[in-house]
Amino acid sequence: MPTGIIGFPDDKRYILLEHKKGSSFLWFQSVDNGSLAFVLIDPFLFKPDYEIQLNPDDILGLGLENGSEGIEGVQPLAIVNILKTEPREITANLLGPIVLNLRKKLARQVILHHKRYSHRFPIPQVKEEKVP
Amino acid sequence: MLILTRRVGESITIGDHIKVYVIDIKGRQVRLGIKAPSDTTVYRQEIYQKILEENRLAAQIGVASIREATEGKE
Numbered sequence: 001m002p003t004g005i006i007g008f009p010d011d012k013r014y015i016l017l018e019h020k021k022g023s024s025f026l027w028f029q030s031v032d033n034g035s036l037a038f039v040l041i042d043p044f045l046f047k048p049d050y051e052i053q054l055n056p057d058d059i060l061g062l063g064l065e066n067g068s069e070g071i072e073g074v075q076p077l078a079i080v081n082i083l084k085t086e087p088r089e090i091t092a093n094l095l096g097p098i099v100l101n102l103r104k105k106l107a108r109q110v111i112l113h114h115k116r117y118s119h120r121f122p123i124p125q126v127k128e129e130k131v132p
Numbered sequence: 133m134l135i136l137t138r139r140v141g142e143s144i145t146i147g148d149h150i151k152v153y154v155i156d157i158k159g160r161q162v163r164l165g166i167k168a169p170s171d172t173t174v175y176r177q178e179i180y181q182k183i184l185e186e187n188r189l190a191a192q193i194g195v196a197s198i199r200e201a202t203e204g205k206e
Contacts, residue, residue, distance in 0.1 A: 002171070003171070003173065005187055006180065006183050006184050006187055007183075007184045007187045007188055007191075008187065008191070019195075019198065023202075025198060025202070036191060037191070038187075038190050038191060038193075039190070039193055039198055056170070057170050057173060060170045061170070061171075079186070079187065079190045080190065080193070080198075081186060081189050081190045081193070082193055082197055082198070082201045088200065088201040090201055090202070093183070093186050093187075093190070095179070095182070095183065096183040096186070096187075109183070109187075111175065111179060111180075111183060119182050119183060119186045120186070
């Protein structure tokens, strides 16, 4: 991640891990800082009409400038938060997703302006049977 | 913080690579143009702040929290 995650500019290398078998959640674990990790989720699982829009800096930062990546090579993942409510509300940051260029293994936190997405979009109960 | 007063059409250079132009002023709104190298991202402050805080909170989530919160949901 050339520019790191906002607020964590020095941590640029991460690995993507499954939370547990069959889970929709993923862990984005910093390689250089063992105690830094984020829970991510594919926003299309609960918002099928989710749309990202990349500006020229995003395209450059993700190594997409040749246009050789189809939409399939670009995957947005939303950072998950857990609110201190009772019961715990799980939310996804749809305003600033981590966008991955899968082929080049590059990632970037992109801020979206084209739609008014929430930084705290509630994730509904995701039952395993419903996840394709 | 350095505070400057600029008129429409004037600009500011920050370091060697960043330029801020005052393009237009309408009432209480200022239209700014910003030239910066591609490895420097420009953010609207309130949005940057929102994302920054959200990221910081999210970084505190441990395996136990996600397990507890998703009990019965996953």
